[in-house]
Amino acid sequence: MTSSETVSDTTVILVNLGTPEAPTAPAVARFLREFLLDPRVVSIPRLLWQPLLQWVILPRRSPVVAEKYAQVWLSGEDGGSPLTAYTRRLARGVQARLPGLKVLDAMRYGAPSLQAALQAERAAGTRRVLVLPLYPQYSTTTTLSVEDAVATVAGLPVRTVRDYHVDPQWVAAVADSVRTHRAAHSAGEHLVFSFHGLPQRLVDRGDPYQQQCEAGARAIAAALGLAGDAWTLSYQSRFGKEKWLGPATDTTLKALTERGVRSIDVIAPGFSVDCLETLEEVAIGLAEQVAHAGGTLRYIPCLNDSPAHAEVIAGIVRRELAAWA
Structure with missing residues (x-):
């Protein structure tokens, strides 16, 4: 101590x-x-x-x-x-x-x-x-x-x-959660990192959020040993009509299923614990979207408690x- x-x-x-x-x-x-x-x-x-x-x-x-x-x-x-x-x-x-x-x-x-x-x-x-x-x-x-x-x-x-x-212990914990989930359910064909969205104007004014999302996703993907074409970063929870960060998670999933990807794992590392945006929006709503397109979305829970x-x-x-x- x-x-x-x-x-x-x-x-x-x-x-x-x-x-x-x-x-x-x-x-x-x-x-x-x-x-x-x-x-x-x-x-x-x-x-x-x-x-x-x-x-x-x-x-x-x-x-x-x-x-x-x-x-x-x-x-x-x-x-x-x-x-x-x-x-x-x-x-x-x-x-x-x-x-x-x-x-x-x-x-x-x-x-x-x-x-x-x-x-x-x-x-x-x-x-x-x-x-x-x-x-x-x-x-x-x-x-x-x-x-x-x-x-x-x-x-x-x-x-x-x-x-x-990019805290090494946090990156390792998120990567381990992906490994554990995939070992229990068999790995999906593609991994999507879904972060909460942000209006583009804020990033244009210097907000570091997008840069940090990208750096964190790259670090986690590297810890998992994923090839560049095995994962995608996207943004969810848009609100209002102005331009938000993209690509959007729903359109990303649509593009993957149209490409023939049938099993998709989704993790939301911008959220420390699960909440409405991860459980209702992703694990329920976006999972239904993928199912209607003939695929399967498996949500990987946050680190939670x-x-x-x-x-x-x-x-x-x-x-x-x-x-x-």
Whole structure:
């Protein structure tokens, strides 16, 4: 154990995006309102955007999204939204590996609130807080938004992890998850890396997200020993009419099936844990698309709360605290 791990007045907060508290239209509307009013997510002037969001988008979208959440909601005492449940369990796994630290989980939007957690740590007199956004790739829409929230809580020394998109331990863990899945189900003919989409204008302005997605995918493919024609990178979850990063995952899958590829493995390494976008959009929706074209899509789960993932995050924490010291 390093000296940094024995400091009892250091808190680590693992931060994820957030999720509704229930698979209902009112809960979804509350979550989407907070999320979509973040100027890092939607840059339309608030005077124009807020009425449109409140009176048009939320009434139409919330019931539809609630039905999607209901399809993936986890039952049981430790269940709920997959993103919340897996993030909570991951924090427990990291805590077990770093017993000298206090490890919390929090959400940028919704509960448990990141800002509330930071305010509680300040009130408790915590000496320093390491905030680790569970986004392997940095983006102004995600990591920078977390930094915005951190900046609202004054008087507390905070260090924020920027990214870990080519961290060797993370790359190895993702590659091992692909090997394990393929060994259990037989390897598909092609592997698709599906990352969350981003408006092209943000990348044009200098957002490093696309570059980091590509670097991470290349590192994972290299760790797997894949030839260049054995894998493809694509982007999912487009929203609105403006140009987004491409190629899109749905059109990529369509092109593969039209080419005669019948078994496709899909992994989403931009997501630390499974959520609506991976489970409903990919494992259900895109799998149905491929099935209608005569093929089979097998979704490879995120690292979630696996021991390997907890080891990865604990390793990043150790490195960051050592650098901070």
